[in-house]
Amino acid sequence: MAATTKERIMDTTAELFRRYGYTGTGLKQIVADARAPFGSIYHHFPGGKEQLAREVILRSGRMYQELFETILGAAPDVVTGVSDLFAGAAELLRQTGYADACPIATVELEVASSNEPLRMATAEVFESWIEAGTARFAAAGMPEEKARELAIVLIANLEGAFILSRAMRDTEPVRIAGATTIAALQAALPNAQRAS
């Protein structure tokens, strides 16, 4: 099934945000890359670039969260699931020439002190990811508060490692951040849930 114009615009915008950031992405480039008429942006997003960015941030956030749920759901235990997640992230970075990382982090650092509606959209995404991680880790037997801490450890390590790996063109930071997260996870899990 062919993507609608609105979907093409949002996919293209997410891709451009990953590569050039929010400020560096222009509406003209979005419509050109999405093969859409210029007016279609204001038709689908009456609030212009800011509304488009907000919807792209929230939609990308949901897509990454679904990916997280899929990977964790397919693994026999949370430790294996988190290990698969970091391995997949490292492989994707390598395959895309270190371009395809998280568009939300890039936009967030640009807008955190200059665009309150977009800053709030990124906060909404991160809070939603933290809740998803908390639910997974609590289901593996951790107290709620500890599960939330571990969800923050996971996201901070993944985002921080993306920064280093993209700069250094090397998957080493992602690999090390994965090992750090897994060690923290194993220390917080009840004995019976720890993978060997």
Next chain:
Amino acid sequence: MAATTKERIMDTTAELFRRYGYTGTGLKQIVADARAPFGSIYHHFPGGKEQLAREVILRSGRMYQELFETILGAAPDVVTGVSDLFAGAAELLRQTGYADACPIATVELEVASSNEPLRMATAEVFESWIEAGTARFAAAGMPEEKARELAIVLIANLEGAFILSRAMRDTEPVRIAGATTIAALQAALPNAQRAS
């Protein structure tokens, strides 16, 4: 002693990068904020915005590294030093309304796939920080390879936590990232060096 025009331009640019990113910072705003004549930018930085950005990235990298050395040097052991580092970062974020974090990470995510000279400048800074951390941790008794891993853990956790804390307007992620780094550090230190 009054700062020179060149120093004022670089200080102002670092501040604007932290708040608006590389693409969102214009030369006109830099000269206005630095109270410098427009021509002074090309006088001091013949390569224009890109050269200015490269020098600001490298200089900010050296300043943060000096801060790291000062904090670690003043602490009785590396665990206390790293704890002081994260506590200081959390306090600075809180005091500045979550604005003053790392300009290098912001610029890096913007340019990693679009401006190779600036991407390489950010890689140079991160590599230099990794070496500084490696030297500190090796001096505390860790094998070189393990010390390098821990330096990467520290930087990834700090940068990743900045992303979450700035979005959420909360120091909780920085506090948790500090605890994660310290746990990883303690697990890697020879017994006698571990703080209680």
